[in-house]
Amino acid sequence: MHPWGKWGKPFVEYGVKAAREALADAGVEWREVQFVAGANTIRNGYPGHVSGATFAQALGWNGCQISSNYAACASGSMAIASARNRIMAGLCDVALVVGADTTPKGFLAPTGGDRPDDPDWLRFRLQGVTNPAYFAFYARRRMELYGMTDADLAQVKVKNAKAGAQNPYARYRKEFTLEDVQQSPMVADPLRLLHICATSDGGAALVLCSREYAEKKGLANTVRIRAVSTATPTYPSTHLEMPDLATDSAAVVPPPERPFRSAVVYAAYEEAGIGPEDVDVAEVYDLSSAMELDWIEQAGLCGEGEAEHLLRNGDTAIGGRIPVNPSGGLGAFGEAVPAQAIAQVCELTWQLRGQAGPRQVEGAKVGVTANQGLFGHGSSVIVSV
Amino acid sequence: MSKTKVAAKDGWFTLDEAAPALIGSRCNGCGTYAFPAEQVYCKNPACDSESFEQVELSRSGRIWSYTNACYQPPAPYIPTTDPFEPFALAAVELEAEKLIVIGQMTPDVSVEDLKIGMPVELVLDVGWEDDEHQYMVWRWKRAG
Numbered sequence: 001m002h003p004w005g006k007w008g009k010p011f012v013e014y015g016v017k018a019a020r021e022a023l024a025d026a027g028v029e030w031r032e033v034q035f036v037a038g039a040n041t042i043r044n045g046y047p048g049h050v051s052g053a054t055f056a057q058a059l060g061w062n063g064c065q066i067s068s069n070y071a072a073c074a075s076g077s078m079a080i081a082s083a084r085n086r087i088m089a090g091l092c093d094v095a096l097v098v099g100a101d102t103t104p105k106g107f108l109a110p111t112g113g114d115r116p117d118d119p120d121w122l123r124f125r126l127q128g129v130t131n132p133a134y135f136a137f138y139a140r141r142r143m144e145l146y147g148m149t150d151a152d153l154a155q156v157k158v159k160n161a162k163a164g165a166q167n168p169y170a171r172y173r174k175e176f177t178l179e180d181v182q183q184s185p186m187v188a189d190p191l192r193l194l195h196i197c198a199t200s201d202g203g204a205a206l207v208l209c210s211r212e213y214a215e216k217k218g219l220a221n222t223v224r225i226r227a228v229s230t231a232t233p234t235y236p237s238t239h240l241e242m243p244d245l246a247t248d249s250a251a252v253v254p255p256p257e258r259p260f261r262s263a264v265v266y267a268a269y270e271e272a273g274i275g276p277e278d279v280d281v282a283e284v285y286d287l288s289s290a291m292e293l294d295w296i297e298q299a300g301l302c303g304e305g306e307a308e309h310l311l312r313n314g315d316t317a318i319g320g321r322i323p324v325n326p327s328g329g330l331g332a333f334g335e336a337v338p339a340q341a342i343a344q345v346c347e348l349t350w351q352l353r354g355q356a357g358p359r360q361v362e363g364a365k366v367g368v369t370a371n372q373g374l375f376g377h378g379s380s381v382i383v384s385v
Numbered sequence: 386m387s388k389t390k391v392a393a394k395d396g397w398f399t400l401d402e403a404a405p406a407l408i409g410s411r412c413n414g415c416g417t418y419a420f421p422a423e424q425v426y427c428k429n430p431a432c433d434s435e436s437f438e439q440v441e442l443s444r445s446g447r448i449w450s451y452t453n454a455c456y457q458p459p460a461p462y463i464p465t466t467d468p469f470e471p472f473a474l475a476a477v478e479l480e481a482e483k484l485i486v487i488g489q490m491t492p493d494v495s496v497e498d499l500k501i502g503m504p505v506e507l508v509l510d511v512g513w514e515d516d517e518h519q520y521m522v523w524r525w526k527r528a529g
Contacts, residue, residue: 124462130454246487
């Protein structure tokens, strides 16, 4: 990985640094890599849209096959899926997955120009609905339905900041007290500045290979990707999702048994042939502190409305029953969109190899990631020893 | 000279200022509603219909959730006041259509006034203007 921050350099530099580090860690030469899967940024012009080629060129053209993937926050998982599918199809033995971004300051906003048919443009123009406004709608529901408090929201941040302070790749490495968080300015009631993830620069990369390749090369300390899910919602999707101003209608067709986010994760469990009870560690998309609590339930790590109980018990902290976001999560990283889903898998890899140092979840053997972005994109990856 | 009022997004709502309504669609095949109105293919995967009736959606509903914008949203949002004044936002559930629609609340209420389940109704307001036009948008207003 390249450390997250606000470095203001070209995104390619972060991606290449992460890629070189991943190759060195794996003990694989760049010239051996047969496939590069890039995760695209939308913010950095044409090259960002063809990230596979951009990263391959920056590493030095080696004649490999490439793909470039865009799926909002799930772009990184889509790149992982692209590389994994090619390996599983027997079309290549070793692949490199890279995602990196350089972001502007402040709210994420649509790219420039008038686009009155683009739902992402319309929600800003017509009603001024930012991403944190959606996160706040979900948070207010949690308060109403499950009794989440301002102190719970702050506790998620305190927990994740403590973990992030131990992570050399995290952007924010400062610990916070409950009071610090509760006194930070309100952005979208009930969410405060320190409940909402920032936008960051960063890069992450993974080397994927077939089991045969790993054995032949004698690669040590590998982990297995057991499942990658990028499932869509099932109609009618009755939960408000960015960037839409309205949900589907449930007047004629009843809502599906599994709403979108839980469907994404359960599709991964099904592919891996495991269940949430088998999970030792989770990296979930805490776009806001409240969404960490939502995801804990949506990933089946506890029942609906029970996540606050886990949090208050310390169950989701490092050393607890089911640690969540031992990397520090988005709260400590800020979002570098195309890199984020890859970074989640990097953290699980270190956790499963026992290399996470002071953040180590003792004895972790199975990890799950969950993430979600705009336009019905979400992903979940399951990794095991 | 008074400015001409036009919809900020054509075809999304009526300009009847006394009783405005969002314009949605009802599928002639399966009967499902959609907002904005479906134009081409029904989104119900079990329905092949390409034929829709335009319908005015319920003018009132209940707050599903709410929040506010303490900071000015970025472009393409056009602020209505300078300096920026925070506004409240509501996601409102329409009972008959069983769907949720987001809108700004009218400026007379702040986030502290809102509760989940509170009844609201649709009104029109000026979103922004130029030399000749007022571009109208929908807002939710506390009912009663």
